[in-house]
Amino acid sequence: MGKIIAVANQKGGVGKTTSAINLAASLAALEYKTLLVDADPQANATSGIGFDPKDIENSIYECMVDGVKTEDIIMSSPIDFLDLIPSHIDLVGAEVEMINLPNREDKMKQVLVPLKEKYDFIIIDCSPSLGLITVNSLTAADSVIIPVQCEYFALEGLGKLLNTIKIIQSRLNPDLEIEGLLLTMYDVRLRLSNQVVEEVKMHFQQMVFDTIIPRNVKLSESPSFGVPVILHDAESKGAISYLNLAREIVEKNGVAVVQ
Numbered sequence: 001m002g003k004i005i006a007v008a009n010q011k012g013g014v015g016k017t018t019s020a021i022n023l024a025a026s027l028a029a030l031e032y033k034t035l036l037v038d039a040d041p042q043a044n045a046t047s048g049i050g051f052d053p054k055d056i057e058n059s060i061y062e063c064m065v066d067g068v069k070t071e072d073i074i075m076s077s078p079i080d081f082l083d084l085i086p087s088h089i090d091l092v093g094a095e096v097e098m099i100n101l102p103n104r105e106d107k108m109k110q111v112l113v114p115l116k117e118k119y120d121f122i123i124i125d126c127s128p129s130l131g132l133i134t135v136n137s138l139t140a141a142d143s144v145i146i147p148v149q150c151e152y153f154a155l156e157g158l159g160k161l162l163n164t165i166k167i168i169q170s171r172l173n174p175d176l177e178i179e180g181l182l183l184t185m186y187d188v189r190l191r192l193s194n195q196v197v198e199e200v201k202m203h204f205q206q207m208v209f210d211t212i213i214p215r216n217v218k219l220s221e222s223p224s225f226g227v228p229v230i231l232h233d234a235e236s237k238g239a240i241s242y243l244n245l246a247r248e249i250v251e252k253n254g255v256a257v258v259q
Contacts, residue, residue, distance in 0.1 A: 025228035
């Protein structure tokens with residue numbers, strides 16, 4: 001049985017989609033069968049692994065709202081062991097259309113749980129909000145990774161997200177765990193970055209991943225080429241960091257690391 005991991009933070013610009021894409025690609029590079037689910041109407045995870053959202057006919061939206069079967073929309077990526085459930089702008093309308101549906105918070109769970117038999121890891125890129133689609137993602141997930149930017153306002157909004165997670169744990173998904181807080185956009189030259197790392201580790205201790213994602217030019221460039229950083233420059237600090245994160249998650253979940 002696979003594990004569903006949501007990557008969530010309602011604060012934009014923290015490296016959420018970058019982390020979802022590159023974690024999924026790194027798990028695939030370690031030869032774990034991985035599914036990336038783009039649950040963001042901006043569809044950046046879809047374009048980030050080489051697909052044009054304008055060419056997408058059916059997406060996670062059609063699965064959740066219209067009952068389209070997942071086997072009709074899952075796309076094979078250019079990376080072995082990595083598949084994609086794409087998104088497009090219509091997902092914006094899903095929250096309105098789902099508002100009167102019974103069990104509206106469970107729609108994504110109904111879509112993804114049957115796929116746990118086919119994949120080792122299912123990574124969900126959540127939208128930067130705490131709306132119904134993100135609630136669906138957290139209800140479907142076994143755990144959540146929270147990217148935290150190494151900048152001044154790093155902890156701003158984190159309390160609200162943790163509170164939302166507690167509400168979902170108490171009402172919708174009692175098995176939801178926090179996989180970890182992921183420090184992103186770290187610049188070793190900046191005193192502020194080091195202060196944020198110290199503060200987050202002091203507050204959250206064992207919840208913080210050992211792996212820290214640095215600011216990296218290759219990591220920033222790779223979306224413009226429509227590939228994860230591991231295909232853009234496998235020897236870059238960004239690629240190595242996400243491979244280390246993938247190994248850390250594999251070890252944490254008791255799965256033998258593929259060398």
